[in-house]
Amino acid sequence: MEKIKVLRNLRLSERIYLLELPKKGSLLDIKPGQFLKIKLHDLRYDPLFPRPFTVHSLEEGTLKILYQVVGRGTLALSRISQGEEISVLGPLGRPYPEDLDFPLALCAGGVGVAGFGFFLERLKEELRKKTILYYGAKTSQDLVRLDYFKAFGIEIKLTTEDGTLGEKGFVTDLLERDMRDGKIKTILSCGPMPMLKVVKELSEKYGIKTYLSLETFMACGTGFCKGCVIKKKDGGYFHLCEDGPTLSAWEVIL
Amino acid sequence: MEKIKVLRNLRLSERIYLLELPKKGSLLDIKPGQFLKIKLHDLRYDPLFPRPFTVHSLEEGTLKILYQVVGRGTLALSRISQGEEISVLGPLGRPYPEDLDFPLALCAGGVGVAGFGFFLERLKEELRKKTILYYGAKTSQDLVRLDYFKAFGIEIKLTTEDGTLGEKGFVTDLLERDMRDGKIKTILSCGPMPMLKVVKELSEKYGIKTYLSLETFMACGTGFCKGCVIKKKDGGYFHLCEDGPTLSAWEVIL
Amino acid sequence: MKGERFCIIGKYQFKTPFFLASGTWGLGDTLLNYLNPGEIRSAVGALITKGLSLEPMEGNPPPRLFETPCGLINSIGLENPGLKVFLKKYYPQLKALQTPIIFNLHGKSLEEFFEMAEILSEIEAEGIELNISCPNVKEGGIAFSQKPDVVFELVKGVRERFKGLLIVKLSPVGPVFEVAKACEEALSDALTVANTYPALGVYSYEPFQVIKGGLSGPAIKPLTLRLVFELSKIVKIPLIASGGILSGKDAFEYFLCGARAFQIGTANLIDPKAPIKICQEFKELVEKYGGLPDKNPT
Amino acid sequence: MKGERFCIIGKYQFKTPFFLASGTWGLGDTLLNYLNPGEIRSAVGALITKGLSLEPMEGNPPPRLFETPCGLINSIGLENPGLKVFLKKYYPQLKALQTPIIFNLHGKSLEEFFEMAEILSEIEAEGIELNISCPNVKEGGIAFSQKPDVVFELVKGVRERFKGLLIVKLSPVGPVFEVAKACEEALSDALTVANTYPALGVYSYEPFQVIKGGLSGPAIKPLTLRLVFELSKIVKIPLIASGGILSGKDAFEYFLCGARAFQIGTANLIDPKAPIKICQEFKELVEKYGGLPDKNPT
């Protein structure tokens, strides 16, 4: 792993943070959809493993990670201050697939939105126009980085479960409406597993090409441990850190 | 343990910090020589045990801990910022013994000086005049809180191993000179084990009443585990957290 | 909570399923400095004494403790004043807490165990936990755990002499399953799973010096969880979990794996108020899951 | 360093005493993405392959991993393409690294082990590590480790068929000392101490679901350290330590306890550059203590 000094670690909402790192070394080669693993440097062995995070942005000379505090590792990360050193390893995994047809739906639940920033940064202007971001969360304060996403000039459809911002309900309800209307050619989706299961069902129901950015606990992220398996539809397993994290919805069993 | 918000965590030198906590709850009852145990609040189990620290000062509405970063626990503590919560338990252990005859030598190696602050705060003015602080460290920057100690109006004798401040050499050399001259009636000493062993030898050689504040790894600090033993001269063991941390030099085998 | 059945062990009922583990709350003399009687009565189902022997034991020389990643090696060596002194000096105060006291016993021989069982039978003690698994003493201790037939003799002999609650505390190493079956056959009321794991820490390189002792704490929880899970399929008597329980969640997982009571050990050393916290967290989990789910091992 | 004797095992000499442990660096195809050949040659004494079986194995369904305090439970279930495919598809690239390759073998029966030994004898493979200790497969695996006489047959049979370096990887549970002696008597060149510890993690409460697997990482270091220490008094063949080695200090402690080589396992998962760091730290410690101190167990 490479040591790197934290530029900033900004709290965006109660549980969501934006970590800024200098772009350098192997991080410069990273592509949208790939991820890093991050480890703190403090002589402590709990949690034992680095945590994987998608690259959220690579603009403005910095690499940004958008993350949510869910447990020990992310809590510890949230307490890191500017100037402290962390260790990173990457790029890991495969970039988003290239055979995306437009109009493209980016369907995000919560911090699942992270990777779409970097994706949009690298997307050609004319394709951005044919891209719709569906972005749902529990409540309005969990819908973060809205100005940043708006600046891409894409269409954005927001939902919250409590109706405090955007439409009330699940992001997949909105998505289904547009799928039914034939507005969408490809879906790229990232978020919590229950949401991804719905997206997968919808994609099968409407026959729309769909890729899911999945999560499993990863010990290595480098293909060493063979632990991060996702069942293949036709037998055997994907190793999410090598074959993913983005896989075709039709090829996996969730 | 009690949750408590950190008021300040000040870096005094490369490895030495001053932690300030609000005086409240059971901490108000603490006496010089007693200690607290401190644990961070971050869901992480490594290190597993709270770390014991002597109270350094209880003036000015705050409780101060003077500590040195030596390993995982103290490194983690050094990264705590103002406003973060930690857990403390105390008072633990016994206060300094009461049968101190004056002139009294306080003999400190490194951060072993910590507890003498609180001791001097509570010492009567006329006895302070008969108290000498012998304070040694490797190098000048490890001699901290000098202004604070000077303000007590006591005699202070400094040594550094590299001669960058005070006399060059070991603090015990200075102490021995004054012992030999019959200037001292009681010694209270705290510091690294090799130093304490020398103090113990000197105290036996010159027949001067001496108390040593000792250290062992402590799992509980509350007398529960029976792990913190120090050999008694006449057989059996002291439990340092209950019987100490300050013990008569003549009663222990180091 | 859907029936408090889970804290019934044999014919004994406990107010809570949380017991203070042997050796992790001293002899009892300092306990009240950190937990008041009300707290003890509300959170603690039983107090299991420090390992007691027939004769006083001085314990091992230092170092007795060694912190490991998420664990603790201890080599206390059963320092204790002996059963008789304990009964005179410490027991009366503990009895006043109105919380069942279980005597953790360590014998160097079957005869010593039997003699202590008789003493405790006479004073009508509520319970005995046979410690056949201490890794820190030369004689007795863990050596017993290696021989299921000796364990059978031991438990049978104690059972004949003592009518109260009889628990055997298993060693996590050796022929655990065979020993467990032997205890059940000899009519032990319950099993404590398990004592500490034989471990070693290097505390000095020059000269090379080691501490040999028993490992406890979160590090061992996955190991003891597996033992409880497997044992619950092998024996019918209740299992009392002991190993790395630091939160209500830990206890809940042991429950799911088949344990019916839980010992709080290392957690007491970290924070003397741990029993209250753990008991509370456990209750909240039980409520969250709408009662204790049925066991459904996979 | 005072003589590099410690990285001689049997009649084989290794450039460093640090071996990459089986199953913790994949099949080798992605290794070079994270360590370059120069780094491997300078830091790694030998590469021990993922556990290979005669026939391909698909491995276990998810979840295969569970993080515990300072540890990892894995239940990979020996996913591997089978020895023959491995030899064709992965071995050639690995050979090019000019670092000894040791084949970690898993057989469901003695016959399977023998057949693989013959194949490896034919291609003049440098070494075999017999995996009689995998806790994650139904047949073979850890079951072998429970029977010293079967292990004797196994090792003897492989020894007859294979003249290269022969290592047996012990399970840390069961009759470890008897099994170790059996291996020595059957002329194993060395012992790896030890594989992972049978463990369980609860990963879902409703429905209750568990993962059973093997525990590795810093949590188990005190346990394996003790095994190495005890075994070094019982057998004369060299011991290769495997269990929670994350730093040069860890390896140094294993050395002091009697190990002569060190496997880096879980550490590779955390950081693929771990071998370089550990090897470097170890060298610094050896220098600091002015050569490797003589062993002086207490």
Ligand SMILES: Cc1cc2nc3c(=O)[nH]c(=O)nc-3n(C[C@H](O)[C@H](O)[C@H](O)COP(=O)(O)OP(=O)(O)OC[C@H]3O[C@@H](n4cnc5c(N)ncnc54)[C@H](O)[C@@H]3O)c2cc1C
């Ligand atoms: C390829 C990839 C990319 C990712 N990118 C991002 C990203 O960009 N931003 C982001 O925020 N996250 C991302 N994640 C997720 C992120 O890695 C995890 O949130 C993080 O690893 C959690 O670590 P932790 O230590 O904070 O939580 P942990 O302590 O590991 O806990 C994780 C969650 O599991 C729960 N849990 C743990 N054990 C149990 C149990 N026994 N039973 C029930 N629940 C349990 C915890 O309560 C918690 O909710 C990504 C993951 C992957 C695989």
Ligand SMILES: Cc1cc2nc3c(=O)[nH]c(=O)nc-3n(C[C@H](O)[C@H](O)[C@H](O)COP(=O)(O)OP(=O)(O)OC[C@H]3O[C@@H](n4cnc5c(N)ncnc54)[C@H](O)[C@@H]3O)c2cc1C
């Ligand atoms: C009653 C009492 C009062 C105290 N008061 C103070 C105080 O006021 N201020 C203060 O600064 N300190 C005080 N201490 C000491 C303080 O508690 C310790 O410095 C602290 O616990 C260290 O914790 P750590 O996690 O940072 O270090 P650890 O990681 O626990 O390591 C401690 C030291 O031991 C070394 N070490 C660990 N393992 C080994 C090994 N196997 N071989 C060789 N060396 C090893 C480490 O390198 C390190 O130097 C007090 C101690 C006691 C008992």
Ligand SMILES: Cc1cc2nc3c(=O)[nH]c(=O)nc-3n(C[C@H](O)[C@H](O)[C@H](O)COP(=O)(O)O)c2cc1C
């Ligand atoms: C310091 C210490 C002393 C112990 N003394 C005893 C004892 O006297 N008798 C006994 O049966 N177990 C003893 N144990 C084992 C504990 O009761 C408990 O079974 C074990 O520590 C595992 O649980 P834990 O991980 O919750 O601590 C002791 C453990 C520790 C840490």
Ligand SMILES: Cc1cc2nc3c(=O)[nH]c(=O)nc-3n(C[C@H](O)[C@H](O)[C@H](O)COP(=O)(O)O)c2cc1C
């Ligand atoms: C993900 C994973 C896969 C493993 N696969 C194998 C294997 O195929 N064969 C084997 O003998 N040991 C296997 N092991 C055990 C390791 O080689 C090593 O002996 C063990 O993890 C203890 O060392 P450590 O704590 O350094 O990881 C595996 C361990 C892990 C974590």
Ligand code: FES
């Ligand atoms: S996380 Fe180890 S192979 Fe994917």
Ligand code: FES
């Ligand atoms: S530290 Fe536990 S008894 Fe003193």
